[in-house]
Amino acid sequence: MFLERISQSPVQRRGCIEVICGSMFSGKTEELIRRMKRAQFAKQRVEIFKPSIDTRYSESDVVSHDKNVITSTPVESSSTILLLAQDVDVVGVDEAQFFDPGIVEVCTELARRGIRVIVAGLDVDFMGRPFGPMPQLMAIAEDVYKAHAICVRCGSLAYVSHRLVDSDKRVLLGEKEEYEPICRECFNQLFPDNQLT
Ligand code: ZN
Numbered sequence: 001m002f003l004e005r006i007s008q009s010p011v012q013r014r015g016c017i018e019v020i021c022g023s024m025f026s027g028k029t030e031e032l033i034r035r036m037k038r039a040q041f042a043k044q045r046v047e048i049f050k051p052s053i054d055t056r057y058s059e060s061d062v063v064s065h066d067k068n069v070i071t072s073t074p075v076e077s078s079s080t081i082l083l084l085a086q087d088v089d090v091v092g093v094d095e096a097q098f099f100d101p102g103i104v105e106v107c108t109e110l111a112r113r114g115i116r117v118i119v120a121g122l123d124v125d126f127m128g129r130p131f132g133p134m135p136q137l138m139a140i141a142e143d144v145y146k147a148h149a150i151c152v153r154c155g156s157l158a159y160v161s162h163r164l165v166d167s168d169k170r171v172l173l174g175e176k177e178e179y180e181p182i183c184r185e186c187f188n189q190l191f192p193d194n195q196l197t
Contacts, residue, residue: 002145004116006033012017013089015111019138022121022147023181024161031147032092032120033070039090040154041118046070048092049081051099078103085110095123097131104136128180128187149181156183162190 002018018035020028036046052074071094075081078099085091091110096103096119107117121139123146125131139143149158159180167179182190 002031002035002143004038013114015024015114015116016143017107017117017119017137017141018143018145019134019141020118020120020145021134021138022149023122023124023149023158024179025149025181026147026158027149028095028120028147031145032094032118035118036070036090036092044089046090046092047085047086047088048094049084050094051073052076053095053098078106081106082109085115088115090116090118093119094121096137097123097125099133101133104135104140105156107137108140119125122161124160126161127191129161137162149150151186151192152180153182158160158182158183159189162187 020027020035026055032048036048040044045159048070050072066184069090072094073084075084080100081091081093081103093103093107098121107119110117119137121134121137121183122131149161150156151158161179162182162184163179188194
């Protein structure tokens with residue numbers, strides 16, 4: 001389990017970037033919420049941002065599938081985070097795969113200001129392709145945690161969120177009836193000719 005190094009002293013405050021990634025149903029939002037709540041317990045000021053495209057449940061809350069709730073702010077673009085993240089110790093970013101490429105610079109700048117940045121997002125899309133700015137965020141992070149769901153077909157560790165509805169749209173916000181987590185073996189059986197493009 002990830003154990004953070006929380007410093008109470010503003011003098012010792014050090015910025016850093018942590019990434020929590022994985023397929024849908026892997027528990028990555030739960031892990032983001034766990035870390036944010038622990039920071040709150042440590043009397044740190046926390047703020048969560050998510051892209052306004054993600055309006056599955058609520059306009060202003062980050063809600064994981066098991067209904068854990070922590071208040072968040074939906075933003076249109078990553079640059080807005082820099083304006084809004086004033087007087088905070090920890091910034092959480094949820095559904096980071098949907099953000100514009102500028103999110104990489106934004107996270108770097110926040111960390112430069114001494115802020116701990118915790119980013120959660122899908123590492124790959126429904127065809128197993130690296131998703132949006134996630135590869136760059138994983139590259140610049142001090143710590144990367146890959147969460148895994150369980151393959152609904154064979155019980156192995158899942159790595160991709162297989163889409164059950166027929167659509168080519170990459171951005172299709174998911175619920176249980178639209179996606180299933182599956183492992184590489186089962187994915188290869190479904191798509192024997194799939195080439196990463
Ligand atoms: Zn499987």
